Amino acid sequence: MNEKVQPLESLSKKPEEPKIVVNLRRIKSKIMVMSGKGGVGKSTVAANLAVGLALRGHRVGLLDCDIHGPTVPTIFGLESAKLEVNEEGIIPIQVLPNLSIMSIGFLLENKDSPIIWRGPAKMGAIKQFLEEVYWGALDFLIIDLPPGTGDEPLSVAQLVPNCDGSVLVTTPQDVALISVRKSITFSEKLNIPIIGLVDNMHGLICPHCNKCIDVFGSGGVEKAAEDFNIPILAKLPIEPKIAEMEDKGTIVQDQLKHGTEWQKNFENVVNAVEKTLDEK
Numbered sequence: 001m002n003e004k005v006q007p008l009e010s011l012s013k014k015p016e017e018p019k020i021v022v023n024l025r026r027i028k029s030k031i032m033v034m035s036g037k038g039g040v041g042k043s044t045v046a047a048n049l050a051v052g053l054a055l056r057g058h059r060v061g062l063l064d065c066d067i068h069g070p071t072v073p074t075i076f077g078l079e080s081a082k083l084e085v086n087e088e089g090i091i092p093i094q095v096l097p098n099l100s101i102m103s104i105g106f107l108l109e110n111k112d113s114p115i116i117w118r119g120p121a122k123m124g125a126i127k128q129f130l131e132e133v134y135w136g137a138l139d140f141l142i143i144d145l146p147p148g149t150g151d152e153p154l155s156v157a158q159l160v161p162n163c164d165g166s167v168l169v170t171t172p173q174d175v176a177l178i179s180v181r182k183s184i185t186f187s188e189k190l191n192i193p194i195i196g197l198v199d200n201m202h203g204l205i206c207p208h209c210n211k212c213i214d215v216f217g218s219g220g221v222e223k224a225a226e227d228f229n230i231p232i233l234a235k236l237p238i239e240p241k242i243a244e245m246e247d248k249g250t251i252v253q254d255q256l257k258h259g260t261e262w263q264k265n266f267e268n269v270v271n272a273v274e275k276t277l278d279e280k
């Protein structure tokens, strides 16, 4: 018998898995930020979570895996940032001494260029990020997943070994119920513990009477939270300053300087994610 012939079983093993595991080994807590549909504020939550944790002194990485809409470079004002590669790997962009960022957006020559890649090419880029971005030792890696619950976010999520928790972002419409249910099933399918729901754009606070106007309706998220016994971590109002700050790319400076009502509510999301470290 020829001893050099590899058994079929070893050929079917994913050779890339150990490399990702090794590269992410020095990260204490890996958190995914997901949403059942696009445009609900997933990247906003991921970016603010990363900044919030970093401002509490944690070592944080933010990985933007949203291939078609990589908004993280814009949120941090890093559209012209260029990546460096050294013998350690691809070096993420440092925005604070303890906060580094990696986004597919940093690879685009022109920010107006759409990414027209087929599934395998997209997965190849994400896999390369997970294998080769040199994060060093981190307390948290926050992963901004592509929106939805289809093949793409599923493949990305499956590449990340031993994820410690997910934060599910939604808006308060009744239709949110459908997308939240999908996100919950998605997280369960991947055995990722659900940290909680973020009810984003939960009404507009009237600047005159301070009452909350239910612009998108209400009740959907509460119902989902009750049905699935999942906590709502925060109800975040529509906050014009958030959109403005993201468009200007001043999230780090603004979180350092100002404490809006939105940011105060958001502290509960940071608290809940911070607790995943205690559970280790």
Ligand SMILES: Nc1ncnc2c1ncn2[C@@H]1O[C@H](COP(=O)(O)OP(=O)(O)OP(=O)(O)O)[C@@H](O)[C@H]1O
Pocket (backbone or CB within 6 Å): 035, 037, 038, 039, 040, 041, 042, 043, 044, 045, 066, 069, 071, 147, 200, 201, 202, 236, 237, 238, 239, 240, 242, 243, 244, 246, 247
């Ligand atoms: N609570 C809020 N108040 C005001 N504007 C908000 C709020 N949350 C998000 N936004 C704005 O809504 C827009 C979409 O948000 P964001 O890009 O975070 O959504 P997303 O779910 O990541 O979208 P995508 O599906 O493209 O990944 C952005 O312009 C952002 O600034």
